[in-house]
Amino acid sequence: MSGMTEQWLDLRSDTVTRPGAAMREAMQAAPVGDDVYGDDPSVNRLQDYAAELFGYEAALFAPSGTQSNLICLLVHCGRGDEYLVGQEAHTYRYEAGGAAVLGSIQPQPILNQSEGSIALADIAAQIKPDDFHFARTKLLALENTIGGRVLGADYLAQATALAHSRGLATHLDGARICNAAVKQGVSLRAAVAGFDSVSVCLSKGLGAPVGSLLCGSNPFIAQAKRWRKMLGGGMRQAGGLAAAGLYALEHNVARLADDHANAAFLAQALGRISGLSVSTPQTNILYVDMPAAACAGLNAALKAEGIRVSMGPHLRLVTHLDASRADLQRLVDVFAHYFKTSQA
Numbered sequence: 001m002s003g004m005t006e007q008w009l010d011l012r013s014d015t016v017t018r019p020g021a022a023m024r025e026a027m028q029a030a031p032v033g034d035d036v037y038g039d040d041p042s043v044n045r046l047q048d049y050a051a052e053l054f055g056y057e058a059a060l061f062a063p064s065g066t067q068s069n070l071i072c073l074l075v076h077c078g079r080g081d082e083y084l085v086g087q088e089a090h091t092y093r094y095e096a097g098g099a100a101v102l103g104s105i106q107p108q109p110i111l112n113q114s115e116g117s118i119a120l121a122d123i124a125a126q127i128k129p130d131d132f133h134f135a136r137t138k139l140l141a142l143e144n145t146i147g148g149r150v151l152g153a154d155y156l157a158q159a160t161a162l163a164h165s166r167g168l169a170t171h172l173d174g175a176r177i178c179n180a181a182v183k184q185g186v187s188l189r190a191a192v193a194g195f196d197s198v199s200v201c202l203s204k205g206l207g208a209p210v211g212s213l214l215c216g217s218n219p220f221i222a223q224a225k226r227w228r229k230m231l232g233g234g235m236r237q238a239g240g241l242a243a244a245g246l247y248a249l250e251h252n253v254a255r256l257a258d259d260h261a262n263a264a265f266l267a268q269a270l271g272r273i274s275g276l277s278v279s280t281p282q283t284n285i286l287y288v289d290m291p292a293a294a295c296a297g298l299n300a301a302l303k304a305e306g307i308r309v310s311m312g313p314h315l316r317l318v319t320h321l322d323a324s325r326a327d328l329q330r331l332v333d334v335f336a337h338y339f340k341t342s343q344a
Ligand SMILES: *Cc1c(COP(=O)(O)O)cnc(C)c1O
Pocket: 064, 065, 066, 067, 069, 090, 091, 143, 173, 175, 176, 201, 203, 212
């Protein structure tokens, strides 16, 4: 398939989505300026739109979700401060330790419950008293969706209220918060209620090529701009990218329901194949457990059909706007044929 990469069906992640014709037109037509001077009308429009959409005073466009989360941690916490975070959280586990390395911020990881939350009692127990032996506990960081699971509105209200009552700030890694809101049938404002800051990925299921948004109060965003500059995230004529992000927020949120329906379809179809144990997806992510001995052969069979996955005995499949129901049926057929004919 080399040289024909555009034909792959790729279920490794929803980051693989490519801008379609209408999004590319919006990018092409975008007026631009120097955003470090605050002069890019398309970036300003995106930031204003996002602040309104998520219900914050201001928003800031950042090159990636990793940088946007890091900026938020750097604003909330100083050297020798600590943030409470789930053991499975992206900010703790998959961002190269940025808060510790670049911010001298100590993470206090806490076990995630099976549905993705951090137990309220565990949060309370990890808030350190004001004693010079301890790092200063400053922030509770949650993630929604987490591994495709949606945290309940009641839980989020209780966890953020607990944090605030103990003097902590709250940050939401909302890389896939639009999936959570669509799944729960609530507004984006309602989905982020209780959080002092939020980071939202435009480049996942929303289908923009690049970029994340962080939202917060005016003073929060003013400080965030300094950190973004320091981290090398100040972009110049970024309006083309911002226009893609704006298009994504305007057109690609409601359609996430299709991705969720496709994930449910995939789970049902794969669940009928003996030898597989398939999770029930809440949004666009499902997990397939299978014998380790099957992985190499199955991966070869998938590749031969132009299908890319992150193969392993605990396989994660992610649906998105570049994976149609017919595409997914092709994947199901390869699985079914493989497990019917192999000894694995
Ligand atoms: C993807 C993701 C991020 C940020 O990823 P980037 O690749 O840096 O944009 C942050 N948090 C979660 C939960 C994510 O899934």
